[in-house]
Amino acid sequence: MSRRPPIEQAQERLRHELSPGQQPLAELDLDEVWLRFVRFGSQRFDTANAPDADGLLCQYGTHTFEGPPAFTLDFARQFEVNDASGEHDHYIQLHCELRYEPAPQLRALGHFESWFFHDTDDELDRWVDGLGLHEFWTIVRNFHPTEIRVYQEQV
Template sequence: MPRRLPIDQAQEWLRHELSPEQQPLAGLDVDEMWLRFVRFGSQRFDTANTPDADGLLCQYGTHAFDGPPAFTLDFARQFEINDASGEHDHYIQLHCELRYEPVLHLRALGHFESWFFHDTDEELDGWADGLGRHAFWTTVRNFHPTEVRVYQEQV
């Protein structure tokens, strides 16, 4: 079995994968960002031995969580954290969030989410390839994000 990294190294690993030579994230197009995120998703971390312990999420929609409305395309990775007795305590989520002006074409896409979990019958490459053929990419490629954020949160 390949070596699994500690979860506390995941954010650094994601930042390195997205920007190996400290290049500005804003210089990457959405396709390159997605490819790099999936590559990050293939690196396994030392997670709990539970069914949903390590998941990847692609989601989008128009939201106004912390300011004016923005169309947000969010690539996220979620790790389940258990307490000392092995019971669920919380999740850690790492986000690569692309924010766009909420123009009509993007708002018209509505909302979408698709999950992948390691250690299930589904393969990461199959999920990523299928999602890569989803119709929303054609619309999103026509716009440039106004902001790209990489951050971690506990949920």
């Protein structure tokens, strides 16, 4: 039996990591949200024994999912969920989404995504350090999010 917490506790743990009685979520800046998300991403959960069962995603782009266009920077964690026979059933994605007014500088960034998976040959620190070299951080830091949302979905 695994000593890791079940994935059903992941959303509560992310919310706790993002707002552990210190600053309200809406007052956090990009660097603080990223630091706390990476700390959450380093915590392991009881997942399937597969190389893509526990992944982290950093993605951005300008979208019109709900209402007017918004530049969205999304930090997500994806867990594979298997059925009773051990076969893939679905994924659970837990998002920490920062939304911004779609300023021309943000729109000009286009779209981007980068994945990291636990239980592969990659290392979390190397992925985080590699992402830190991307130009988008410098640009996005000049803006304050209009909204920070944490939500979970099944895909």
